[in-house]
Amino acid sequence: HKLLHTLYHFQEFTVAKYKRGVEEFMRSVGECDAWDPYDEVKITFEQFQGAYQTHGWHYGQEEQLFDAISSNQEFITAEDMKWLGVEIRRSLRKEKARQMAFQEQRLKERRSIIDPQKSLEELKQSLK
Secondary structure (H helix, E strand, O other): OHHHHHHHHHHHHHHHHOOOOHHHHHHHHOOOOOOOOHHHOOEOHHHHHHHHHHOOOOOOOHHHHHHHHOOOOOOEOOHHHHHHHHHHHHHHHHHHHHHHHHHHHHHHHHHHHHOHHHHHHHHHHHHO
């Protein structure tokens, strides 16, 4: 259960840190130059561990995480990180839904301020 817990935090941490996606992750963690094709970068365990410790990762288990992500347990490739793009899109959808729910709530609150009679009627209906 501890590894699942750590995987969840790792996913959240990685999505928050590398919001621009797989290319940003590969370039940053893989320490490659802007002109290097990011999809050819191979991230070693040492690079992976160093990047996460530098960015404040404090859950540990870097070795298990690396092995879980890496398809060959030698290095991480852009292909191994495809999940990051999916999770970023999911995170953006959740954030957008949160914002829309908040706006809807504010709109309802404004409507109740504008029409106190309607608010009173709604209250009476809910008390029945």
